Amino acid sequence: MSLLTLRDLRVASAAKELVHGVSFTLEPGEQLGLVGESGSGKSLTAMSVVGLLATGLRASGSVLLGGQEVVGQPDRRLVPLRGAVASVVFQDPRSALDPLMRLGRQLAEPIRRRAAREGRALTASALKAEQLQWLDRVAIAEPERILAAFPHEVSGGQRQRIAIAMALACGPRLLIADEPTTALDVTTQAEVLDLLDGLVKAEGLALLFISHDLPVVARITDRVIVMRQGDVVEEGPARRVFTRPAHEYTKALVGAARRLEAALAGDELP
Numbered sequence: 001m002s003l004l005t006l007r008d009l010r011v012a013s014a015a016k017e018l019v020h021g022v023s024f025t026l027e028p029g030e031q032l033g034l035v036g037e038s039g040s041g042k043s044l045t046a047m048s049v050v051g052l053l054a055t056g057l058r059a060s061g062s063v064l065l066g067g068q069e070v071v072g073q074p075d076r077r078l079v080p081l082r083g084a085v086a087s088v089v090f091q092d093p094r095s096a097l098d099p100l101m102r103l104g105r106q107l108a109e110p111i112r113r114r115a116a117r118e119g120r121a122l123t124a125s126a127l128k129a130e131q132l133q134w135l136d137r138v139a140i141a142e143p144e145r146i147l148a149a150f151p152h153e154v155s156g157g158q159r160q161r162i163a164i165a166m167a168l169a170c171g172p173r174l175l176i177a178d179e180p181t182t183a184l185d186v187t188t189q190a191e192v193l194d195l196l197d198g199l200v201k202a203e204g205l206a207l208l209f210i211s212h213d214l215p216v217v218a219r220i221t222d223r224v225i226v227m228r229q230g231d232v233v234e235e236g237p238a239r240r241v242f243t244r245p246a247h248e249y250t251k252a253l254v255g256a257a258r259r260l261e262a263a264l265a266g267d268e269l270p
């Protein structure tokens with residue numbers, strides 16, 4: 001059974017429809033990219049998967065996550081799916097972190113929730129060992145200082161690493177990453193992306209990776225869906241979409257990415 005199946009997902013505000021019927025499936029362990037310019041409906045599609053649309057927005061159609069319908073379900077039905085089946089890493093790690101709580105306490109929460117779900121007793125020393133293990137897996141140096149720190153006392157890259165650790169510590173089968181590196185500087189972007197890619201593959205997780213950056217998506221996903229103004233305009237293997245785009249809009253996205261790469265490399269622009 002597919003881990004995730006969207007059938008004719010539509011998202012509308014009181015004023016208008018914003019996502020016009022998106023359908024796709026995601027298999028366990030598969031990495032899928034969702035690309036498109038700003039405002040194309042990527043985030044609304046992704047947030048519909050976990051039933052986290054803003055007030056005033058309504059989803060219709062069907063989203064089956066881990067075999068359970070998400071659309072139209074009350075929060076109490078969705079809470080058990082969040083973290084256990086799918087968890088989310090957002091563009092700005094501050095949205096996942098409480099500014100007034102030490103990072104160690106925040107990281108302890110998903111570790112405790114997972115242990116409770118799995119019926120494991122967790123002693124204080126076992127909890128500490130798991131916290132340190134997660135910090136190691138997200139390549140955080142000075143783990144003791146970081147555990148005792150508040151979010152504003154660590155760098156943006158470290159905040160995102162902690163947010164990734166928290167998302168994975170829940171033990172999900174699907175990780176949704178919504179522009180997870182956009183808020184970081186270029187060097188940190190590459191490091192965090194490699195980290196995310198490595199962890200997802202090591203854990204055998206499915207990934208729904210959202211970005212406007214087609215080359216990045218092509219690098220870490222198997223398959224790509226291209227969205228424009230609330231519609232899917234192209235879907236296919238990541239390499240093929242990047243090297244031989246079929247739709248005019250995808251051609252424009254690829255062309256823009258190539259021009260940017262050439263400019264950064266100091267080549268002459270075509």
Ligand SMILES: Nc1ncnc2c1ncn2[C@@H]1O[C@H](COP(=O)(O)OP(=O)(O)OP(=O)(O)O)[C@@H](O)[C@H]1O
Pocket residue numbers: 013018036037038039040041042043044045054055056057212
């Ligand atoms: N709460 C809301 N109320 C009304 N319209 C919204 C709301 N959230 C998003 N929209 C609109 O829905 C459309 C799709 O938004 P969405 O956030 O999914 O785009 P996106 O492709 O993720 O863009 P970005 O890359 O900038 O995040 C946009 O036109 C946006 O303005």
